[in-house]
Amino acid sequence: MTSKETRVDKKGDLPKQAEEDLSASEERFRITFQGHDAIMLLIDQETGTIQDANRAAVRFYGYSKELLCQMTIQEINTLSAEEVAHQRTLAIEKRRNYFIFPHRLADGEVKTVEVHSSPIAIRGKTLLFSIIHDISDRIQSEKALEDSEKKYRMIVETAKEGVWSMDGEYRTTFVNKSMADMLGYEPDEMLGRRVDSFMVPEDLGDHSKKMEARTHGQDSVYERQFLRKNGEALWTIVSACPLQDEQGNFAGSFAMFTNITDRKRADSALIASESKYRNIFENAMEGIYQATPEGRFITANAAMARMAGYDSPEELIDRIEDIGTQLYVHPEDRKRFLEIIKTKGMVDYFEVEFYKKNGSTFLVVINARAVKDEQEKTLYYEGIVEDITLRKQAEQKLLHSLDNLRKSFSTTIQVLVSAVETRDPYTSGHQIRSADLARAIATEMGLPMERIDGIRMAGSIHEIGKMSVPAEILVKPIKLSEIEYSLIKEHAKKGFEMLKDVESHWPLAEIVYQHHERMDGSGYPRGLKGEEILMEVRILAVADVVEAMASHRPYRPAIGLDAALAEIENNRGMLYDADAVEACLRLFREKGFQFEGTRL
Helix, strand or coil, X not given: CCCCCCCXXXXXXXXXXXXXXXXXXXXXXXXXXXXXXXEEEEEECCCCEEEEECHHHHHHHCCCHHHHXXXXXXXXXXXXXXXXXXXXXXXXXXXXXXXXXXXXXXXXXEEEEEXXXXXXXXXXXXXXXXXXXXXXXXXXXHHHHHHHHHHHHXXXXXXXXXEEEEECCCEXXXXXXXXXXXXXXXXXXXXXXXXXXXXXXXXXXXXXHHHHHHHCCCCEEEEEEEECCCCCXXXXXXXXXXXXXXXXXXXXXXXXXXXXXXXXXXXXXXXXXXXXXXXHHHHCCCEEEEECCCCCEEEECHHHXXXXXXCCHHXXXXXXXCHHHHCECCHHHHHHHHHHHHHHCEEXXXXXXXXXXXXXXXXXXXXXXXXXXCCCCEEEEEEEEEECHHHHHHHHHHHHHHHHHHHHHHHHHHXXXXXXXXXXXXXXXXXXXXXXXXXXXXXXXCCCHHHHHHHHHXXXXXXXXXXXXXXXXXXXXXXXXXXXXXXXXXXXXXXXXXXXXXXXXXXXXXXXXXCCCCCCCCCCCCCCCHHHCCHHHHHHHHXXXXXXXXXXXXXXXXXXXXXXXXXXXXXXXXXXXXXXXXXXXXXXXXXXXXXXXCCC
């Protein structure tokens, strides 16, 4: 038998050399299997029983080798048979040569493992040789990374700010919904387009500079205008940073965009408003100022300087160090001003006299308010000053003219009274006494002085219409006939016709016309009643009746004051105004009023 001759064992099953080679091979496999750091299992392909486990597997699973080799892989794998089958299907679909399973350790902890299995024949039996990698940490890291990516994607997708990502050629690779909405597009419509295709033409030059800076790795923050899909301009604040590849080369840009269009519009409106009010401030006819509570000007316009005789607001502010002593003629007025504004927070129509630069004086009206901080501390006063010197002078002239007019009017009334007196001295005296009583009643009732003066004037001439009545009727000592009485009754209308064209701020003609009307409508000539009759007339009617009954007439003796007061008292509210009657009765019964013969 040569050296190559095959030796046969006693049983005649295998050549002896082959048996020795197989044993040697198995021993090498056993040594490698047991000593390898990787987790390794030998599993019966049919039953799933673990046939062998290396030291790394024993350490990993936490079981003794004896116990581990009595278990099936199904006892370690936490998935059901259906789930295992599904995982195998996924591996085939994804063309993976491994499976991912959750394995439970001896202490109950579950680890995610990656199992690489391949069949192996040992002693004529096919086993699965499984190399197992613990990928729990990797899975957790991947899960954390995935969660982080989801979180930040959600943040990016839902952010109110626009997010825009571009490649190295500034073509759009991503925009979030907010960015697309800002420009009026759908996100897909923007993908692939260069960012400068969305910009207003006049910004392209500056944009090129910004792109060049980012190409060299520089971050930048700036304002930029874009064009919306509908052609409208959109202002944004851009915060952009460059992106780099693994070699550190420029690979694109990532930018955040904030829509500031409304703010830009507001800024423009504010600038326009400031310009407008600056123009008003500088060109106003009234003085406008701000001053400290201590008395120094902070600001003043040209009108303020001009009215005080200074060449410019700057000179006024520089020269006036104490408003209270250098501007106010009477320092006590400044103290009064401060007391009012500290109490009320403002001053309305405060008249005061100011000094001019040359020492002369002028009159002003101040309207001012206190400007305070959140703690109610006064920061400064601001106000408007109007020079009323010329107006005051005009008012004085007007008052003088009115006084002269009043005197002239009184003189005219006196002439009329004298004219009546020449024809009928009884009528003249009656008018004067009625006017005095009517004025006293009006004063007792609290009427304004202006109306009281009107009542007195009208009362003094209320019988002026009798100048049209024949004198022989006026002084006839016997009872008048019906025709003569009807002529007398015409005097109210005649008086109105005589006075209707007389310019007066009192209703003299109407008072004369109504002075014989009565509250119940029984008077003449128009039968007016109640509120149709002027209050001046209601007062004069009471005075007229009382004086007439208390005085002597050519055709009868005086009836007496008591009878006259009884007449108005018995008919108050019917013929005569109740308030006027009550005032008249108080004058005579409580305050001792008496008729006097004093003329106007």
